[in-house]
Amino acid sequence: MLEQYDTFKPVLWDDEAVCLLDQRLLPQQHQYLYCRSVAEVAQAIRDMVVRGAPAIGITAAYGVALAARQRYAESATNWRDNIEADLQQLEGARPTAINLHWAIARMRDRLAGLDGDPFEVLLQEARAIHEEDIAANLKMGKFGASLIVPGSSVLTHCNAGALATGGHGTALGVIRSARADGKLATVYADETRPWLQGARLTAWELLQDQIPVTLVAEGAAAWLMQQGKVQWVIVGSDRIVANGDVANKIGTYSLAVLARQHGVKFMVAAPTSTIDMAVAEGGAIPIEQRDPAELLACGGQRVAAEGATAWNPVFDVTPAQLVDAIVTERGIIERPDSAKLARHMGQHR
Template identity: 60%
Template sequence: MNDARLDFDRYDRIRPIRWTGDSLELLDQRKLPFVVEYVACTGSAAVAEAIHALTVRGAPAIGIAAAWGVVLAARDVQADSGAEAALKLEPAMQQLNAARPTAVNLAWALARMRNVLGGAGPDWRDVLTREAQSIADEDLAANRRMGELGAALIAPGSDVMTHCNTGSLATAGFGTALGVIRAGVAQGRIAKVYAGETRPWLQGARLTAWELQQDGIAPTLVADAAAAHLMKTGAVDWVIVGADRICANGDTANKIGTYSLAIAARHHGVKFMVVAPSSTVDMATPSGDAIHIEERDPGEMFAIGGVRTAAPDIAAWNPVFDVTPAELIDAIVTEKGVIERPDQAKMQAAFSA
């Protein structure tokens, strides 16, 4: 892994979240790849709106942004202790938590902020700032570790497919599934990368393809509907995706379309890997049946880039996520290790503590 370690800087150039000390700057992912622009948030309400509006997206990045949102909210609070501040900050934290309910990292990050407040004294603002920075730093370290672990599963010269965006744009840096891909490319394990376009927000076409280009990796874009046919041709050895929530039995919620890829992969003998930090694992949710699936404005289905493509006066159904059953997953990779063919017993053994 030494060669890949030397290449971390080469394959890790993008930072979607920047804390300036005065504001939180978020790379506006709605405008990529044509405009690279940061939105400055000076309050927690602005951070919550940015999360809801997909200015910032990706489960780990949402959690990091929410943590900094709490730091911003603290500026408007007068309190002599962390416990007192926690009560006054709760409305802001509830607003942040409601911005995207499916991604468990959001609630996880806010729980960490609440936890450190509980034992903080008069320096509680500094305690919050240090915790938010720790959440970001730990995510970057975890991503690099997952890159090592996931790449080790892939035979040299393999071709892989990914879905949505799971790279630096969705995390503190390096990425989850794209982190594995970056490490695999650096090691010569991955020869070709296929990126699904990811309707209706086109995160694969707009974000993943652009992000890989920045690192000198040339992706091949495919329509979501072409994925099964591509697998049938034998062109794909692994499907590598991220996750927004991993349940106690290994069921995984991820961007809509992931379940379809998993079914097609199993049918065609293609391996299926889920890559996510341990903060995405929710042992309190027994299975995918208990996951709340966020639905967004049906109007997002009617146009691309502001140009209407659908007939007028029709309805649309717009779920943002789907659930892939554990039995369709060959490996779950977190910074704590690899779980092959996950089930409830293996998840319990890995994450019960």
């Protein structure tokens, strides 16, 4: 039975800095970046040193604790006024991942009413967010695995594993749990252009846990499904809105369309902190646009013809109608819609 996740840690606190496993360097280098200021934490989030909605939220929470220590050291009387600029700097680092805003809102609530040095209280809150995320991933892994028939093969996109969370993972948490239950025949991973998270991160991460993985180009997914080689597509999410629409790494929507065409089930695994009930439908989700150079080059080497331009949205939105199941730490939402999301989110209020 899986009770904890400790193979590697993407986010750490070492009493002096927020320590981030630099995911830009994997799999060739296993190196931590030490962020000793709020500006460095925000830059690391923007530069995708750390990525994945839950991991970004955890990193930001530790960043708030770091800010509180620095601001209190500067002024024991004015630290509260000064820290708001730090919170806004962190919030602006990535617009689509709702866990970033959720984590900062939770830390801001914890700030309210604090007297004296706020550092230890905020550090404990950040640690609680981190620990709660791992526990949520373990729960959703078991829920998601319960939907998978023994002997199934699955396809995943981008990286929604321990690297993108506090540990264990969302989509890869389901895959890990299904593997532990002896249900999986094969795991396929999209390479995921332009950052190659599937090739660099998901393949590396699964192999750390001795889970065999077969890499495919995104363009091969339709043929893979047509050949009957996949029974489930399992992905994570950066934001799920009130009607069940799902924002995730660009390419997720096309996989959902292909899955429906070929009779393949489509699962989204994400903690309830990723569900944004304040946004009614997917068209209102802000979609981050990144530097076209990321698409025009690969590994720092230009591959596109000189003079070509690029459109580089980081995420797309999959309509709820194409989702067979959303899995959270609270359970399974089959064929999600507004009423089901509302009931699910109201269970623990």
